[in-house]
Amino acid sequence: MKHNKLDDMNCSIATSLELIGEWWTILILREAFFGTRRFEDFQQYLGIARNILTTRLRKLCDGGLLQRVPIKEGAKRHEYKLTAMGRDLYPTLIALTQWGDRWLHLDGAPVKFIDHVTGEEIDDVAILSKQGKELDARDLLLIPGPGANEETKQRLSLLQIAWEKHHEGE
Amino acid sequence: MKHNKLDDMNCSIATSLELIGEWWTILILREAFFGTRRFEDFQQYLGIARNILTTRLRKLCDGGLLQRVPIKEGAKRHEYKLTAMGRDLYPTLIALTQWGDRWLHLDGAPVKFIDHVTGEEIDDVAILSKQGKELDARDLLLIPGPGANEETKQRLSLLQIAWEKHHEGE
DNA sequence: TTCAAAAGTTGCTATTTGCAACTAAATATG
DNA sequence: CATATTTAGTTGCAAATAGCAACTTTTGAA
Incomplete structure (x- = not known):
């Protein structure tokens, strides 16, 4: 490729x-x-x-x-x-590992990640709001960032319209 | 492959x-x-x-x-x-996106992820202890989980020895 | 000084991708 | 209802990648 x-x-x-x-x-x-x-x-x-x-x-x-x-x-x-x-990159790799543990290793994770200070297992890597609330894919809105080019901006604005249409009347 | x-x-x-x-x-x-x-x-x-x-x-x-x-x-x-x-898989993909934003898009992220309830940008995806403390690669210890086979167990015990040796006297 | 291990390199084969043209079915149009 | 146009692929061939195993060249060790 x-x-x-x-x-x-x-x-x-x-x-x-x-x-x-x-x-x-x-x-x-x-x-x-x-x-x-x-x-x-x-x-x-x-x-x-x-x-x-x-x-x-x-x-x-x-x-x-x-x-x-x-x-x-x-x-x-x-x-x-x-x-x-x-x-x-560790958060990314741990997120991927935990996903694999949840969905592909139903008989148990091969490896556990331990906080060596407390000895406890770490939390699942998650998407959190500023208030610390766990968010789902449906809770997110994508908007252009400072590095967005015209194409991205246009695409995201279309997305936003589609998103609103999809959720209207909720 | x-x-x-x-x-x-x-x-x-x-x-x-x-x-x-x-x-x-x-x-x-x-x-x-x-x-x-x-x-x-x-x-x-x-x-x-x-x-x-x-x-x-x-x-x-x-x-x-x-x-x-x-x-x-x-x-x-x-x-x-x-x-x-x-x-x-969304947490994994967002973690990867944010990593790319931090290290490869120094002139700004193409896309921002917004919590649509508050309108605020989401937090960076991170490794958190049960107490909510952000952890680094060096804070973690890997131990065999319920799905570990003999090879994994052996390897992780060697790792643990190496880890202790590396950090002794701290 | 000799020797074995470490860190690649090379050449060849097998497998994956990319491209672009072709096909068949499903929907839209008049 | 007949025809046109999308949609969602398939096929065949060229180009790019990956796998394999043998070979080379430095180390660092004894």
């Missing part, structure tokens, strides 16, 4: 997928969150082809999610560590 | 990606959240090849994220609507 198209979509999901939407990439990030840092370890834990691993790691480094750092002071060998940008 | 391997990974991210990790799938879901329901509309808004759209929609229906329903009572033509399972 030519995803260079995706960047023109004026959509953060498309731009994000451009960077992390290829096969294996998200699993590589999962491994990174598990603490994996070395090429051989990624390769063995994931069973990914070595050439693909090479290109994915390079892309993640270029994109700023991982950084290559020497294993120790002055060493020539390096490891791949999550950057702040990479770590900031 | 043969992702049938992924299902054996005892990992909800892998199982989820098996279902929604192919090219275009997440963008199709984004469109669905925007309210798109008809084949031609998905095709035109996304610019996706028609045969790929066919296979993706079928997989999403088979997987339970979308359902085909008649356009109106008794009509032969149908549309693709999100199921509860599909709608439940």
